[in-house]
Amino acid sequence: MSSAFPSLRTRPTLPAGGVSKATSVYLRSSTTPVHSSVTSLNSLFNQTNLNSPRPPEDEDCKGLVRRSFVPCIAVHVADDTNELAREKGFADFKDMLRPYGESIQGRITIRDSQGISTTHDDYGVRFVSLTDVAGSGEKWESGASRPMNGSSEKAANGGSGVFQGGSVEEVEELVNLHMERAEELNETSLPSDGDAPAFNQSFYMLYLRRILSALPLSPHETFSHPVACVIATSSRNANPIDSLRNLYNSGSRLPLPDYLSTDYLRYYVFVHDEDRDDIKKSTQLFDQMKKHFGLHCHLLRLRSGGASVISDDDAVVVPKSQWISAAEELHGIHYDDQQPTACLPDSDAAGIQTVVREMTQVSVIPFMERCIATWNDQVASRRRGISGRFISMSKRYFSTSSSRNSTSSSSNYDALHQSYPPSSPEAQMRKLADYAFMVRDWRLAHSIYELLRTDFNNDKAWKYHAGAQEMAAISLILTGTGLTSKVRADTIAPMLDLSCYSYLSRCSATYHALRCLLVAVELLRIRGGGAADEAATWAIRARDMNAQGTIGHALITERVGACYTIREGIGSGAWGARKRKAAMWKMLAAGEWLEVAKLAQSRRCLDAALPAYRGSRFLHVHGFMEHLKQQAGYTPLLMDLQDGRRRKGGEGGGEEDSDDEEGVEIQSETLHAGLKRKSLIVGREVEREVENEAESGLNRFIDC
Structure with missing residues (x-):
């Protein structure tokens, strides 16, 4: 698998004299309509365009969150079908x-x-292997050792590696690898991918995307549980009907986790080989399939033969997978980087797009809607009624002291395995809420999460309780209702606080706690106003949680400044804006980037922070700024002040402005000489003390 970001790939060597003929005419993306005859080289030139504009601070983070929690579809196919795909x-x-x-x-x-x-034009699903689901399970948490069946080493040795997300360490390693490549090219952002706007994306967005990609399989949430399963065979099979039955039985016998329900939709696909088999015979077999297995069937016509190349007349480039785990992308960078670009014939790409769209729109979404209606009517309505509330209150207030210390006999929670049975009302309601969230019915999802919070708290199912608190807060923000300061303080803040406390203190689930805070930060930040200030507060909470390494710590520090930047002031003076706070956090981020030798990122933060402090007369501020600029490879502060004085003098600046600038210049020059003298006499220890003094002076200036 190749890397999702082409800037890490080795740039192809072009023959002397210009562009190679293979990439000149026929390269186009298969995401465009198949009837279009317009060719496009945008994806090729975007990889090397260093002057493309940076992404705005208000990137579509809400869309990123919505595309993160989508239905998961398992795939269980015959060997002949996999052989056709390998060809x-x-x-x-x-x-x-x-x-x-x-x-x-x-x-x-x-x-x-x-x-x-409602209609959505940014919807998606996730395809995973059913055998990988059986081999995953919740075997580890962030900070624990990764099982060998999910390691990149096994996949490199030819094994079928299970690339599971949820590892903050692997996300850190991936982002650091991208940054090292960017430092070599003196870049501060990544080329845009097919699922992003036309702007380059920041490293923080890569960090957040990988945190939300390939959500780990867990009993306390069902976002990674299969909603449907694709069962496929091909016309190369001598008995396709029997093969589909065997696949159904073998899939049911797989050792899936006990908390995972097998009542998911089965979708049958018959792959016809256009170049080897007769379409009439395949059509007859497909009619028999519909009689045996129902209407959830599809006939996919593909051409056989070798892999297509970009020089073919009808070849289209297969879009790169963007929602993969950090482990899988690291494996693609280290081992599969030299593989050619995947291409398909135009007709094959159109057929795959059709089967995915038809399966989602005609089968998967209606199946989820029916499940939501059934569970809402049969399970949730009882819980909302008087009898359900009485049972919940009796379990809480009328249980004996011994039953409070241990799991109540009336509870369905298995404390040993820390999960509910799939048939229990609690598990069905959690799946109901998750299904409603995935089909973007935020109000229904929020109401169910609210009911589950009390039940999970009574059963002392702490990870379930933390997950319900997390999703209740997120779904409430996504409803689009007005979030007043009272709602944020009395409702959202306690939910996030309790969720993080349960994740960290009771479950040691650092990944889920970090995911909870980062998603809440992005959803609150784009609302602006007081919500942006609270987003910065929660970002600081995530920063101080120490759930990430040095790269993630610096990224989140920089994001705190972005939260304050989005706060707009009132009137011509922009009263209420947080410009100085934003600049302070940008400067702190610049210092953290220097500690990990990321000079380009440090200069990028300084670009945003220096204008706010350029006219400051505080000596400590100037000392701290000058130190950062020297370490990051900037021109000394004195030269900048001289350039500014010359520009103002040439524009006819007044004597008062000139005197002010000369005073600041003298102060800065004196401070610079003092710092240098102390460094030469006393050594590195005194220099470090001066730097700390400058930083404390900056903080005092901000407090003023």
Whole structure:
């Protein structure tokens, strides 16, 4: 698997005399409509365009969160189908479907619990292998050792590695690898991918995307539990109907985790080989499939033969998978970087897009809507009623002291395995809330999470309780209702605080605590106003949690400044803006980037922070600024002041401005000489003490 960001790939060597013929005419993306005859080289030139504009501070973080929690579809196919996919240059059939599921072409219509239909043009699904789901489970948490079946080493040795997300250490390693490449090219951002705007994306967005990619399988949430399963065979099989039955039975016998329900939708796909088999015979077999297995079937027509190359007349480039785990992308960088770009014939790409879209719109979404309606009517309505509330109160107030210290006999929670059975009302309601969240019915999801918070607290199911608190806060923000300061202080803040406390203190789940805070920060930040200030507060909480390494710590420090930057002031004087606070956190981030030798990122932070302090007369501020600029490779502060004085003098600046600048210049020059003298006489210890004094002076200036 190749890296999701092409800037890390070795740039191809072009023959002397210009661009190679292979990449001149026929390269185009398969995400464009198949009837279009317009060729595009934008994806090629975007990789080397160093002058493209940076992304705005208000990137579509809400869309990023919505695309993170989507239905998961397992894939369980016959060997002949995987062989057909390998002939086309893919690892297996799942690997060929996955890029087209991450961003479904066209609009997807979803009906909420009130019967109101809404359309979405950014919907997607995640394809995973059913055997990988069986081999995953919740075996580790961030900070623990990674199991060997999920390691990159096994995948490199030819094994079928289970690339599972949820490791903050691997995300740190990946971002650091991208930054090292960017430092070599003197870049401060990454080329945009197919699932992002036309701007380059920041390293923080890469960090956040990898935190939210490939959510680990866990009993306390069902976002990674399969909603449906693709069962496929091909026309190369002598008995395709029997093969589908065997696949159904073998999939049911897989050792799936006990907390995972097997009542998911089965979707049957019959792959026809256009170059080897007769379409009439395949059509007859497909009609038999629909009689045996129902209407959830699809006939996919693919051409056989070797893998397509970009020089073919009808070849289209397969979009790179963007929602992969950090472990899988690291493996692609270290081992598969030299593999050619994956391509498909135009007709094959159109067929895969059609099967993914039809499966999602016609089968998966209606299946989820029916499950939501059934569970809401049969399970949640009882919990909302008087009898359900009485049972909940009786379990809380009328249980004996011995039953409070141990799991109550009436509770469905298994304290030994720390999970609920899939058939229990609590597990079904959690799946109901997650299904409503994935189909973007935020109000229903929030109401169910609210009910579950009390039940999980009574059962002392702390990880379930933390997850319900997390998703209740996130779904409430996503509802779009007005979040007054009272709602944020009395409702959202306690939810986030309790969620982080349960994740960290009771469950040692640092990854989930970090994910909870980062998602809340982004959703609050884009609302602006007082919500942006609270987003900065929660970002500081995530920064001080020490759940990440030095790279993540610096990224979150820089993000605190971005939260204050989005706060707009009132009137011509911009009263109420947080310009100085934003500049302070940018300067602190610049110092942290210097500690990890990321000079380009440090200079980028200084670009945003220096204008706010350029006219300051505080000596400590100037000393701290000059130190950072020298360490990051900037021109000394004295030269900047001289340039500014010359520009103002040339523009006819007044004598008062000139005198002020000369005074600041003399103070800065004196401070610089003093710092240098102390450094030469006393050594590095005194220099470090002066730096700390300058930083404390900066903080005192901000407090003023």
